Amino acid sequence: SQTIHQWPATLVQPVGSPLSLECTVEGTSNPNLYWYRQAAGRGLQLLFYSVGIGQISSEVPQNLSASRPQDRQFILSSKKLLLSDSGFYLCAWTAGGPPGELFFGEGSRLTVL
């Protein structure tokens, strides 16, 4: 069966420091991968998605970037964190076909101080 892993689970970083959140999927090949941010415990905002190695689409302009160096690895990065980057980051995957339901990781909680 397929599983998705995210790490670290929690992270406290000072303003201006770099960020790297990692996500890997097991048990499938060529998944579509997604990074969402959840602010204030509610609304989900799609940040990036990828349909293949090296292919990244950005949904909103921001201080973050994403990369997909391997088929089942998705990385969220920042060179200099802002206070507004704090939130709960969720990685998700779906197989490339209908209906397109997403399967989420356990999330990474980032606090920027």
Added chain:
Amino acid sequence: AQSVAQPEDQVNVAEGNPLTVKCTYSVSGNPYLFWYVQYPNRGLQFLLKYITGDNLVKGSYGFEAEFNKSQTSFHLKKPSALVSDSALYFCAVRGPTDSWGKLQFGAGTQVVVTP
């Protein structure tokens, strides 16, 4: 563009009573509809989906949802709520021409089940 509305910020129900969480959608064409549940500090868990066919969809943990095309609704239901059902519930929709996995999520409904 597609959209989802969850009109209730919170739903309170006593254990053993029926639970309903409301969702309405707007999409061009036939929708793909989903329900997810989130426990505190956890990722979203997939509950069920509607693709086509039977309007009553059964999912995990005894949940079901009823698709109503004329009312553009996809309400989540459980006949007898448990305290452990207390969580945040999200409805999501994807339009027929949208990319796989690009779901539009509602704002979420907090369900509180009291003993």
